[in-house]
Amino acid sequence: MTTRFEPEQGRPDPGLDAIMGERRRLINLAYRLLGSLAEAEDAVQETYTRWYAMSRRQQDAIASPGAWMTTVASRICLNVLGSARARRETYVGEWIPEPLPDGTVADPADRVTLDESVNLAFLVVLDSMTPAERVAFILHDVFCHTFAEVAEIVGRTPAACRQLASSARRRIRASQPSASTPAARPADVVRDFKQAWETKDIDVLIGLLDPDATAIADGGGLATTFLRPIEGGEQIAHAWVELARRAPGDMACLERTVNGQPGLVAQQDGVIVTVFAFTIVGGRIKHIWVVRNPDKLRRWTTG
Numbered sequence: 001m002t003t004r005f006e007p008e009q010g011r012p013d014p015g016l017d018a019i020m021g022e023r024r025r026l027i028n029l030a031y032r033l034l035g036s037l038a039e040a041e042d043a044v045q046e047t048y049t050r051w052y053a054m055s056r057r058q059q060d061a062i063a064s065p066g067a068w069m070t071t072v073a074s075r076i077c078l079n080v081l082g083s084a085r086a087r088r089e090t091y092v093g094e095w096i097p098e099p100l101p102d103g104t105v106a107d108p109a110d111r112v113t114l115d116e117s118v119n120l121a122f123l124v125v126l127d128s129m130t131p132a133e134r135v136a137f138i139l140h141d142v143f144c145h146t147f148a149e150v151a152e153i154v155g156r157t158p159a160a161c162r163q164l165a166s167s168a169r170r171r172i173r174a175s176q177p178s179a180s181t182p183a184a185r186p187a188d189v190v191r192d193f194k195q196a197w198e199t200k201d202i203d204v205l206i207g208l209l210d211p212d213a214t215a216i217a218d219g220g221g222l223a224t225t226f227l228r229p230i231e232g233g234e235q236i237a238h239a240w241v242e243l244a245r246r247a248p249g250d251m252a253c254l255e256r257t258v259n260g261q262p263g264l265v266a267q268q269d270g271v272i273v274t275v276f277a278f279t280i281v282g283g284r285i286k287h288i289w290v291v292r293n294p295d296k297l298r299r300w301t302t303g
Contacts, residue, residue: 026043077135097124100112122172136168186262192208197240215236218292220292253267263276272297
């Protein structure tokens, strides 16, 4: 959703450019908080709706419109995160954050900056946190807000917010195994995996996968995929060879950037139907994230 707001007719708004200039920062914040660009855009839309619902006198009384919008958008996201937990209980299969291609959208105001904080594996860890942990961590550690500012948003004390962010950091550290061997370039590993998959070379696939690797797929009940994680490199290799055998003749596997990292997409009749993201540790694939839910692939299919 990308509706733009205009000031009331006959009411010039000298601060309109500054207010609309906040949009990209808010989109970036909301996507990291929610893991869904569609929900992030809705949250930002609601933030602007609330701003323009105020009178000019109310707007002028706000010392920092940018800070006000950050507070409102963050609180909206906090509420969405709370309700998302209930929605996930009825979600079909595993839930994976919405993957993003390079560029994402044509309008620069809606583009998400692709860095380590939107790595798909990182977003999956964020999703395991409580809503308050996630908001405190993202606002403080990623967007550099003080704990006093975070406290105002989440409705807790600065000391409590410091504890929330600390707990979030522990979760992230625990999810990041250290590599004991020099890491190969991720793009090379993904390319080798693609070639071995296309040639159905199971031995090479097994060699590229960590023995304890996992593969998780998200079809959302809208696309056929495996509902439970596949565990073990050998099991994943066999599953991917079977996928290659069953693939339609017009299916193509292409290298693409997924949330700023090397990944793959499956394209059928010129339309991307699956996105694959990878976590690579010590030159081997540790996790594969497979997104087939068409609702999460709209950025890939519409360009």
